[in-house]
Amino acid sequence: MLEDMTISPAVDLAELCDECGESTAFGSGKFVNRYPVSNDEYECYRCDECDSKLYSDNGGCGVCKSWECECE
Numbered sequence: 001m002l003e004d005m006t007i008s009p010a011v012d013l014a015e016l017c018d019e020c021g022e023s024t025a026f027g028s029g030k031f032v033n034r035y036p037v038s039n040d041e042y043e044c045y046r047c048d049e050c051d052s053k054l055y056s057d058n059g060g061c062g063v064c065k066s067w068e069c070e071c072e
Helices: 046-059
Strands: 034-038 041-049
Touching: 034 046, 041 046
Parallel strands: none
Antiparallel strands: 034 041
């Protein structure tokens, strides 16, 4: 009976992206390009893709992540 069970690795919720919910843990492919995010309720990370999208959606540059872009 136990041999039929699949064991999944534990997921640390603090290493999930606060926007998309995907893992930013080591081995996820998003570990190096993640940004710490914190507020009064929690501390976690944001992946680079979501961080870039937030900049571009709010009038900033999603490439250089600046409000006053000089890269174009």
